[in-house]
Amino acid sequence: MNLKEKQLTKEYIYKGKIINLRRDTALLPNGEKALREVVEHPGGVCVAAITGNKEILFVKQFRYPYFEEILEIPAGKRDSFDEDPLECGKRELKEETGATAENFTFLGKLYPTPGYIDEVIYMYAATGLSFGEQKLDEDEFLSVYKIPLERAVNMVLSGEIVDAKTQTAILKLNMLLEKGIIK
16 A cells, blocks of 8 residues: 655745744645644754763753753754764764764664654764763753663663663663674
């Protein structure tokens, strides 16, 4: 069965600094039309950075939409739709934690909310870490933590870590380490 929808019209409702919102008219596989609201976002990157002692670097920061502090792996928004995800990941890791890595392994792409946003998050593992100074953005406030991988996995499974990109990257990293694919 053909499931593909065809975009017939595209109308921008809002264009912002981080997101754009548009309303499309789509042609459905059955020939009917439907409205689709789409949030456009340049996407982002997250990095599961692991030390030689099997500790994961985490950041805790206040996330305004939820009005709470959330524990996450270092991550950030791509500066543009065509920014190289790996370069973005390297930048965000350094800015948020002060760390640089010798090795990066691509862990895959994540579609966080495919029902209404086109955001793609590129996930990486980072090994061979060395540490320098953070270079936080002017409006960025966060604390850095090192959490043993086994504890981080348990925090994901118990619901202590609620961020989807962090959950996915931690579980993928753990599996790849267990299989010896990442050392």
